[in-house]
Amino acid sequence: MxxxxxxxxxxxxxxxxxxxxxxxxxxxxxxxxxxxxxxxxxxxxxxxxxxxxxxxxxxxxxxxxxxxxxxxxxSNDGLSQADIYEHHSPLHHDDVEVPFFEEVELAAGNGFTSMLDSSSKTSRLSISMLETAKVPASSVACCKVVGNSMERVLKNGAKIAIDTRKSAIKDGSIYAIEHGGMLRVKYLYRLPFNGLRIRSENEDDYPDEELSQEDAKEVRIIGRVFWQESIL
CATH class of the missing domain: 1.10.260.40 (lambda repressor-like DNA-binding domains)
Known part of the structure; x- marks a missing residue:
C-alpha cells in the first residue's frame, strides 16, 4: 500500500x-x-x-x-491524546519521552535543569514532529497552560512544548519563563536599557508588565514555545 x-x-x-x-x-x-x-x-x-x-x-x-x-x-503533529503517563509505560518506536510539568508553581531559586531531572511525569511526542521542527528531544520540555491570559492563542489546559535552547529573546515570540517562583507563558519584548516587556494575549484583563533592567534580572527564560496541543 x-x-x-x-x-x-x-x-x-x-x-x-x-x-x-x-x-x-x-x-x-x-x-x-x-x-x-x-x-x-x-x-x-x-x-x-x-x-x-x-x-x-x-x-x-x-x-x-x-x-x-x-x-x-x-492529534496535532502526532501527539497522542493520552500522552501523559508514568515512567514505565511502553514507548513506541516513533515516540520520545520528555519531561512534563502539570504544576504552575516552581520552587523559587531552583534551577530548571534539576527540575527536568526530578520530573515524575513525561509527555510522549512524535520523533517525526520534532525532526520537522528541528528541535532535539534532549532540549524539549512540556507543560500545561493554566488560565486565560493567552486564551486566543493558547487555550487553558493545552499542553505546549518548549525548546529550552531558545533563551535569547526574539521580540513577539512566546516563551515559558520563571518569574517570582511561577511558571508563566507570555510574549516577551526587549526594552531600552535591558528592560523587558511581558505581554499577555488577553490584554484587557492582563495589561503589559514593563520591567526595568534590575527587575528583568529576576526573570529566567526557560525556553521558547514551538508547539501546542490542539484543543477543540
Missing amino acids: EISDRIRTRMKELGLKSVDVTKAMKVSSGGVSQWLNGLTKPSGQNLLNLAKLLKTSPTWLLSGELEKQREANV
Whole structure:
C-alpha cells in the first residue's frame, strides 16, 4: 500500500472528499489530486496538517507502520491524546519521552535543569514532529497552560512544548519563563536599557508588565514555545 492508498483509506473512513481536504488545508485541488493519484507526496507542514485532518500520524502516512488503534488516538503533529503517563509505560518506536510539568508553581531559586531531572511525569511526542521542527528531544520540555491570559492563542489546559535552547529573546515570540517562583507563558519584548516587556494575549484583563533592567534580572527564560496541543 502506497501513501496515496493510505490517504484515500483514511478519507473514506472519515467520510471526507477531496474538496473537504482542499478547504480544510487551504491547498489547491490540483495538489490534493496529485497526492491521491500518487504523483506527489505531502511533505513538511502539509504532511503534518494532513495527518491531523485524517486523525493519524505523519509516520503512518509515510510508512503505514503504526497500528490502527494508535491512529485513532493521535492529534496535532502526532501527539497522542493520552500522552501523559508514568515512567514505565511502553514507548513506541516513533515516540520520545520528555519531561512534563502539570504544576504552575516552581520552587523559587531552583534551577530548571534539576527540575527536568526530578520530573515524575513525561509527555510522549512524535520523533517525526520534532525532526520537522528541528528541535532535539534532549532540549524539549512540556507543560500545561493554566488560565486565560493567552486564551486566543493558547487555550487553558493545552499542553505546549518548549525548546529550552531558545533563551535569547526574539521580540513577539512566546516563551515559558520563571518569574517570582511561577511558571508563566507570555510574549516577551526587549526594552531600552535591558528592560523587558511581558505581554499577555488577553490584554484587557492582563495589561503589559514593563520591567526595568534590575527587575528583568529576576526573570529566567526557560525556553521558547514551538508547539501546542490542539484543543477543540
